[in-house]
Structures are given as C-alpha cells and as structure tokens.
Amino acid sequence: MRILILGAAGMVGRRLIDRLLAEKTIAGEVITAIDAFDVVAPQIAASDGVTIDAKAGDIADEATVKALVDKRPDMIFHLAAIVSGEAEADFDKGYRINQQGMSYLLEAIRAEGENYRPRLVFTSSIAVFGAPFEDKITDTFLAAPLTSYGTQKAICELLLNDYSRKGFVDGVGIRLPTIVVRPGKPNKAASSFFSGIIREPLAGEEAILPVADDVQHWVASPASAVEFLMHAATMDTDVLGARRCLTMPGLSVTIAEMIEALREVAGDEVVNRIRREPDAVIEKIVAGWPRDFDASRAESVGFSADKSFADIIRAHIAAEAVRG
Amino acid sequence: MRILILGAAGMVGRRLIDRLLAEKTIAGEVITAIDAFDVVAPQIAASDGVTIDAKAGDIADEATVKALVDKRPDMIFHLAAIVSGEAEADFDKGYRINQQGMSYLLEAIRAEGENYRPRLVFTSSIAVFGAPFEDKITDTFLAAPLTSYGTQKAICELLLNDYSRKGFVDGVGIRLPTIVVRPGKPNKAASSFFSGIIREPLAGEEAILPVADDVQHWVASPASAVEFLMHAATMDTDVLGARRCLTMPGLSVTIAEMIEALREVAGDEVVNRIRREPDAVIEKIVAGWPRDFDASRAESVGFSADKSFADIIRAHIAAEAVRG
Structure with a gap:
C-alpha cells in the first residue's frame, strides 16, 4: 500500500x-x-x-x-x-x-x-x-x-x-x-483565535479574543x-x-462555553489571560460562518464527534505534556 | 450601451x-x-x-x-x-x-x-x-x-x-x-424530446418519446x-x-399532461404521431433531474412563469406561423 x-x-x-x-x-x-x-x-x-x-x-x-x-x-x-x-x-x-x-x-x-x-x-x-x-x-x-x-x-x-x-x-x-486546540503558533486563518484563547493562556501567555462571547462555532x-x-x-x-x-460531527459551542470549560479545567488565573479586543474584519468573516449542524449523515456512516469541550482541552494539555 | x-x-x-x-x-x-x-x-x-x-x-x-x-x-x-x-x-x-x-x-x-x-x-x-x-x-x-x-x-x-x-x-x-417548445431541429441535449413530442407532431412528423408518461418536468x-x-x-x-x-419560475408538468394539452390544442391526429420507444440512457439521465420547484425567491424579485402548457403550445404555433 x-x-x-x-x-x-x-x-x-x-x-x-x-x-x-x-x-x-x-x-x-x-x-x-x-x-x-x-x-x-x-x-x-x-x-x-x-x-x-x-x-x-x-x-x-x-x-x-x-x-x-x-x-x-x-x-x-x-x-x-x-x-x-x-x-x-x-x-x-x-x-x-x-x-x-x-x-x-x-x-x-x-x-x-x-x-x-x-x-x-x-x-x-x-x-x-x-x-x-x-x-x-x-x-x-x-x-x-x-x-x-x-x-x-x-x-x-x-x-x-x-x-x-x-x-x-x-x-x-x-x-x-474548526480544529481546536491547534498546537503551535497562530496562523493566518480567521479562525486562529478559537485555538489561541485556549492554547496561549494554558502556556502562560496572553491571548486576544477578537469576537463577542456569544459567538457560536462548530469545533473538533x-x-x-x-x-x-x-x-x-x-x-x-x-x-x-x-x-x-x-x-463531520463536531461540538457546537459558544466562546463563553469554551471559556467556562477552560476555567473548569485550568482555573481563573488561566482564563484571566484572555484579553477582549474586538476586530471588525474577523467579526465580519466569523458572522458569515455556520454555528451548528445536524451531522447525522456522517454519524450514520461511522464518523463520531468529541464528547465535550473540556475533554478537548484536557487532551490538548496531555499532548503538550508529551511534546515537552 | x-x-x-x-x-x-x-x-x-x-x-x-x-x-x-x-x-x-x-x-x-x-x-x-x-x-x-x-x-x-x-x-x-x-x-x-x-x-x-x-x-x-x-x-x-x-x-x-x-x-x-x-x-x-x-x-x-x-x-x-x-x-x-x-x-x-x-x-x-x-x-x-x-x-x-x-x-x-x-x-x-x-x-x-x-x-x-x-x-x-x-x-x-x-x-x-x-x-x-x-x-x-x-x-x-x-x-x-x-x-x-x-x-x-x-x-x-x-x-x-x-x-x-x-x-x-x-x-x-x-x-x-427546460425550454419547451424549442423551434427547429432536435439537439444533443438529453432533454431534446420534451420539445420534440410537441414540435414534430404539429409539423406532421413522427416524434419519439423515450421516457414514461409519468415523468414530470420543469419547463418554460x-x-x-x-x-x-x-x-x-x-x-x-x-x-x-x-x-x-x-x-426561474416554470411549470411542473408530466409527459401525460403535455400530451393532453397537445390534444386540447391540436387534436387526436397530432397526438397519434407520438411513438413510445423507451431509451434506458435517457431515462436514467432524466430520472436524476428535478421535477418541481418552489420558485418564490425569483417571483419575489420580479420573475414570472408561463400560465399553462396549452398556452406554451399555442405560442409555439403562432411563432411558427410567423416564421412561415
């Protein structure tokens, strides 16, 4: 093969x-x-x-x-x-x-x-x-x-x-x-911040949140x-x-839910490293994106989603620990 | 301009x-x-x-x-x-x-x-x-x-x-x-017969119908x-x-309805010039085509459909008379 x-x-x-x-x-x-x-x-x-x-x-x-x-x-x-x-x-x-x-x-x-x-x-x-x-x-x-x-x-x-x-x-x-949490550095994708607001605070760094807390998104x-x-x-x-x-199946989560999951897994100190700085260009692009799906067709042929956003964060922390 | x-x-x-x-x-x-x-x-x-x-x-x-x-x-x-x-x-x-x-x-x-x-x-x-x-x-x-x-x-x-x-x-x-009735000769479109079964009988010629009478289609x-x-x-x-x-707005009509409209406008003798000769290739292509639409979006911005299939046939006959 x-x-x-x-x-x-x-x-x-x-x-x-x-x-x-x-x-x-x-x-x-x-x-x-x-x-x-x-x-x-x-x-x-x-x-x-x-x-x-x-x-x-x-x-x-x-x-x-x-x-x-x-x-x-x-x-x-x-x-x-x-x-x-x-x-x-x-x-x-x-x-x-x-x-x-x-x-x-x-x-x-x-x-x-x-x-x-x-x-x-x-x-x-x-x-x-x-x-x-x-x-x-x-x-x-x-x-x-x-x-x-x-x-x-x-x-x-x-x-x-x-x-x-x-x-x-x-x-x-x-x-x-949208794949969250991407390891490594931010990229040029307009969606880059979805990973950034989890990854950077966990690494002890400040992260910019360019959209509102009620923005809802589809992640895996x-x-x-x-x-x-x-x-x-x-x-x-x-x-x-x-x-x-x-x-593909995913989780439909709001920014607020992501942040609360981060708080649950890593605490207030980590969450406080997220800084809100609205960006009109990114807000406009993200507003045109879908928020929620019925992925039953993919599920019916054997694809399956993550269980929770907190689990996604925990898996990221575990992978980073292995990576050193 | x-x-x-x-x-x-x-x-x-x-x-x-x-x-x-x-x-x-x-x-x-x-x-x-x-x-x-x-x-x-x-x-x-x-x-x-x-x-x-x-x-x-x-x-x-x-x-x-x-x-x-x-x-x-x-x-x-x-x-x-x-x-x-x-x-x-x-x-x-x-x-x-x-x-x-x-x-x-x-x-x-x-x-x-x-x-x-x-x-x-x-x-x-x-x-x-x-x-x-x-x-x-x-x-x-x-x-x-x-x-x-x-x-x-x-x-x-x-x-x-x-x-x-x-x-x-x-x-x-x-x-x-699908545009019906197209004047002139049949073309290579798989949909060509939709015009043919009206145009040829009206011109005194035999027409081949390659699909079943219950085939439904969207025409203008x-x-x-x-x-x-x-x-x-x-x-x-x-x-x-x-x-x-x-x-675009259209009429959703079955082959049977087209033929009955032709009978209404032109009589039995004309209709009898349609010969049924099923063609598996054309039947397969046509089976994959849509039959009926909600064209309300187009209608709401000013597009409008034909009134009836009999009217379409009458307009074709009038245009052919002008053409000589």
Missing part, C-alpha cells in the same frame, strides 16, 4: 503520518511507502519497513502533481490548502492553490487510465456554507460560501463528486469543523480530525451514492 | 437579440452596439443605429475572451454552453466550454480593473440539482448534480457569486427550466426565457445579497 499525502507538513498531516506509521497497516494492507508532499519538505522520522519520500513543491504546478500521481499511490490524502484569511487577501493565490491544485490532481488521476481508481480523501470545510443558515445545517443545505476559501472548497467538492461518479477516482470529502479536536481521515480512507463508499462529501 | 452576447447563435441568443433590437434601449439607455459571439458566426440583420459585430470563435480560448471583454461591454449575457448529453459524452469538452470559458470571462472582467463592473447575466440550469430531491426544491437546497453538465453549471454559479461578492462583476445567474417557453434574461439584465441586484443565482 503506497500512500500519498498532500499537505503533509501541516498540523493534521503530521498527526496523520504519525498514526499511519504507528498502525503500519490500513484497510487490512501493509503500508509500504508514504509520499509526503507540502510547500515545505515534511520532516518525518525514518520508520522500519516503510519507504518515506518527503518532498517540497507547488501543488498548483501541473507537472509536479502529475509526477506524484505517476507513482500510482493506492490512497491519497489531499489536505493542502492556504487558509481562509490568506485566500481572502490574495484572490489569485487562493484559486491557484485551493482549486487549481485539486483540478490538476483529479486530472492526473484520470490520465492514469481505467485500471487506476485510488481512494482520495479530501479535506473540505464548513466554510462552504454561508449565512443566512437553517438552525442546524443538514447535508442537503445549499453551499453558499461567503469567502473565496469556501468557494474554492465548494468547487473542489463538486469536482470530487463528478470525478467519482464517472469512476475516475473513489473520493470522500470531509468538511472539517486534532485527534478527531485524524479519526475522520482514517475512517474516510477505509470506509465503504457505496453508502455515499453520488454525494461524496459530508459534514 | 454596449452589449456582449456569448452564445448569440443559439435559440435563446437569437431571440434575445431580436428583442434588444426591437426595444432599442435597455435599463433606460440607448443600445449603441451589440457584440454577438458564438462557435458559429451569428446571423443578424442590420439595424439602424446599432453597430453589430458578429464573430465566430472559441469561448475556451483565453485571448479570444479577453479581446471581447477589452471592448468593455456595459452588459454581458453569457449563454454559451454545450448541452448536457454532449458534456456527458465528452468529459474534456464539457469542462473546457462550460467551465473554463466562464473562468476566462470572469478573469478578463476582473483584469479590466476597479472602474469596470459590468452586469453579467449567466444562464445556469436546473441540472445543478440531483436526486434525491425535496418535493418542491427551494433556493436553499443543495446543488448536487448528477451530470458533468450540472457540475459545470454549479461551479460557474459559485464563481459568479464569489466574483460578485468581491465587486469584480455584477452577476445574476438564472437557472432556466422560449418567450419566458427572453423575459428572464431581460429582467436579470435590468433588475436591482442589491436584493440578491451574496446569492446571485436563482431558480
């Missing part, structure tokens, strides 16, 4: 690779090779019995993508994207990386011919939905994004469905909730994101019919 | 041009020039005071599209497409004409810079929707096409929304019902299609918010 991971240097990509190397098998087959690709070369420790090829390159370069697919990976994870804030600021770059890259990937797979139909797991986003919403958004609700990032993801979903319907690829698109832990990817890679796709893309 | 029409040689494009030349003004301004573009050069009679430039070319050629937009039309109608059956049979051609052409058009408009923001009316299709459906499909229902044609139209809608949101263009996308007359275009070109787009694409 050869596995190609696009966006392998990102937080979710690195966790996925750790998991694959720990499991050593997937879908009942031994993992023999992992091709790890990103805009910067992924750093991956050597592993017995698994050939690891880590490369840096441009996913919006047609020849680069073709060369990766020419190795005929049995399974492909496409996690590569520039984030929402950057895609909104740089219109050309957003379409190039987030949409053209996917088009090249699908075309490279199709060009391999009839005997090649790999599983392709694509990370989409709840940003494909835009206000006004129904109260709990179902999988039959209109994708009407209010950002270029969401538009690019929605286009990729349509392409994944059509290429799967035509039998060129065996695609599964998973709309990730990094561990859940990896579980979603593993299940999407191994599930029976016949049950999906022509609709290959699903909203 | 300079107007660019892409797909000007098609049935709807020719009727639109006739209408524009008859009106001489649009949105309160005098029409001074019409650039008419299609894969074959549109045949347009000279008209006092209006400069007509009819050109043949490839809408999926970037330089061609750029040259058309460089003339800075105040209003653009993008009607050009290859039909559903052809897009399903020729995957590459479908994406090239139906999606890449739109991308080049939007990019050419954006490249003109901040002082240029033309109204762009784009003809989408109810083929953006795919089974399973809700009973009456609303404008918040998921676009989950079951054809490549529908996928291409859905991608164009997403792009039109995003480019409009960013202020690069002032777009309106109208999802046309050619005259309504032109009304939709004229209204989309002149309406206040502020009322649309970020959702620039609408399902």
